Amino acid sequence: MKRLLSMAVLSIFLLASCSSKNEEAKSEKNHIPSQNEVSFSHNGQDFKIIPFYEEILDYTGYVKENPSESNPGAYVEKVLDPIKEKSAMDYLTLDYPFNSSTEIDQLEDNTIKLLQNQDQINELIKEALIKSSELLPGGDKNIYVMPLRPEDNFVIEKMEGVFGVVYNDNAIFIQLDTSFSEKLLKYTVAHEYHHTINIQINRDMAYHTVLDSIITEGKADSFAGIVYPEISAPWTESLPDETEELVLEELSEYADSTSIKIYNDFFKGKSSKGIPLWTNYKIGYQITQSYIEHNPEMPISKWTSLLTKDLLQDSEYNNLLQ
Numbered sequence: 001m002k003r004l005l006s007m008a009v010l011s012i013f014l015l016a017s018c019s020s021k022n023e024e025a026k027s028e029k030n031h032i033p034s035q036n037e038v039s040f041s042h043n044g045q046d047f048k049i050i051p052f053y054e055e056i057l058d059y060t061g062y063v064k065e066n067p068s069e070s071n072p073g074a075y076v077e078k079v080l081d082p083i084k085e086k087s088a089m090d091y092l093t094l095d096y097p098f099n100s101s102t103e104i105d106q107l108e109d110n111t112i113k114l115l116q117n118q119d120q121i122n123e124l125i126k127e128a129l130i131k132s133s134e135l136l137p138g139g140d141k142n143i144y145v146m147p148l149r150p151e152d153n154f155v156i157e158k159m160e161g162v163f164g165v166v167y168n169d170n171a172i173f174i175q176l177d178t179s180f181s182e183k184l185l186k187y188t189v190a191h192e193y194h195h196t197i198n199i200q201i202n203r204d205m206a207y208h209t210v211l212d213s214i215i216t217e218g219k220a221d222s223f224a225g226i227v228y229p230e231i232s233a234p235w236t237e238s239l240p241d242e243t244e245e246l247v248l249e250e251l252s253e254y255a256d257s258t259s260i261k262i263y264n265d266f267f268k269g270k271s272s273k274g275i276p277l278w279t280n281y282k283i284g285y286q287i288t289q290s291y292i293e294h295n296p297e298m299p300i301s302k303w304t305s306l307l308t309k310d311l312l313q314d315s316e317y318n319n320l321l322q
Contacts, residue, residue: 031116032057032112032115032116033115033116033118034054035051035052035053035054035115035118036051036118036119036122037049037050037051038122038126040126042129042130042133042134043133043134043137044137045133045137045138045139045140045141046140046141047126047129047133047140047141047142047143048141048142048143049122049125049126049143049145050086050142050143050144050145051115051118051144051145051146052079052082052083052144052145052146053111053114053115053118053145053146053147054115055078055079055082055083055146056078056079056107056108056111056146056147057108057111057112057115058078058079059074059075059078059079059100060101060104060105060107060108060111061108062074062078063104064104064105064108071100071101071102072094072100074100075094075098075099075100075101076094079098079146080092080093080094080098083098083144083146086144087142087144087171089167089168089171092167097163097165097173097175099149101149101150101151102151103149103150103151106150107147107149107150110147110148110150110177110178111147113178114147114176114178121145121176121185122145124182124185124186124189125143125145125174125185125186125189127186128185128186128187128189128190128193128227128228129141129143129189129193131190131227131228132189132190132193132194132223132227133193135223135226135227135300136193136194136197136223136300136301136304138169138193138196138197138200139169139170139196139200140170141170141171141172141193141196142170142171142172143172143173143174143189144171144172144173144174145174145175145176146173146174146175146176147175147176147177148161148163148175148176148177149175150177152175152177155175155177156177156179158234159184159234160179160180160181160184161176161177161178161179161180161181161184162174162175162176162177162180162181162184162185162188163175163176163188164188164189164191164192165192166192166195166196166199168196168199169196169197169199169200170196171196172189172192172193172195172196174188174189174192183228183231184231184233186228186231187224187227187228187231187233188224190223190224190227190228191220191221191223191224191233192220193223194219194220194223194224194304195216195220197304198216198219198220198304201304201305202305202307205307205308208258209255209256209257209258209308210251210254210255210256210257210258210259210262210263210266211251211255211256211308211320212308213263213280214251214263214266214280214283214284214287215284215287215288215308215311215312216284217280217281217284217285218281218283218284218285218286218287218288218289219284219288219303219304221233221235221236221281221284221285221288222285222288222289222292223300223304226300233281234278235278235281235282236281236282236285237282238282238286239276239279239282239283239286243274243276244283244286246273246274246275247266247274247275247279247283248283248317248319248320250266250273250275251266251283251320252319252320252322255320263280266279266280266283267279267280267281286317287311287312287315287317288303288311288315290315290316290317291303291306291311291312291314291315294314294315294316295314309321
């Protein structure tokens with residue numbers, strides 16, 4: 001009888017405990033702050049950090065309430081169209097990194113957590129922008145921040161939950177998983193900031209050929225490494241000598257190509273040719289670092305403005321010009 005009574009008491013305790021935890025989780029979920037747009041100026045440059053957390057929550061809420069309707073259609077209406085309107089980039093399409101999600105509940109939970117953490121996120125971004133602009137001034141910048149899709153496992157596992165992309169000389173998009181690395185967020189902002197300056201200076205020549213695009217990534221990583229010398233990005237690890245030889249041979253053949261497919265072979269890797277993942281970053285970084293080592297007094301703004309052939313000419317990789 002005592003044993004039965006003890007078990008009953010234990011069951012009641014466990015139920016109460018679970019109920020309490022559920023109430024805490026529910027309370028935390030219900031405490032959703034409003035998203036905040038942050039504007040600030042530094043040394044004559046104006047910056048805006050523009051979030052899209054509430055747009056994602058509008059999307060997830062709509063899909064949950066209307067499961068029979070088009071998920072991608074809801075994403076376009078609730079997320080992509082507002083992005084296009086706020087950024088004035090009408091050419092954006094329902095394509096990576098702007099995709100609908102199949103993991104609606106997880107995306108909603110992640111978005112709420114990021115929204116609750118938005119002040120810290122904004123401070124990290126602001127720090128990186130200030131540090132970057134002090135070393136390399138430029139025009140005004142808008143930074144658009146939104147949650148990463150839960151199914152983007154590559155970014156979560158290989159890039160520590162941080163994804164960045166630039167579409168023009170004043171717009172940076174940052175996508176975050178709740179597991180994001182603070183260090184890599186700052187590094188990524190610096191990397192993408194450099195892209196905007198490079199595009200501002202060199203325009204289409206920054207990405208004209210496969211080799212131009214590779215050097216553009218190398219410049220951005222070299223710059224981010226100067227801004228944050230204590231942070232190492234996994235995609236800047238040196239290529240082994242034998243692999244580098246194969247890569248340079250392949251790059252010599254396709255340096256002047258304008259094919260996105262060929263460029264993606266260097267980005268995604270092509271095992272049949274011995275090209276590893278992130279070769280574009282790795283070899284681009286090695287080439288740019290070689291130039292900087294040969295020209296240690298050269299200002300950042302100067303090597304940023306250099307066209308590919310001029311940067312290669314004064315590096316140990318000048319045979320790529322032959």
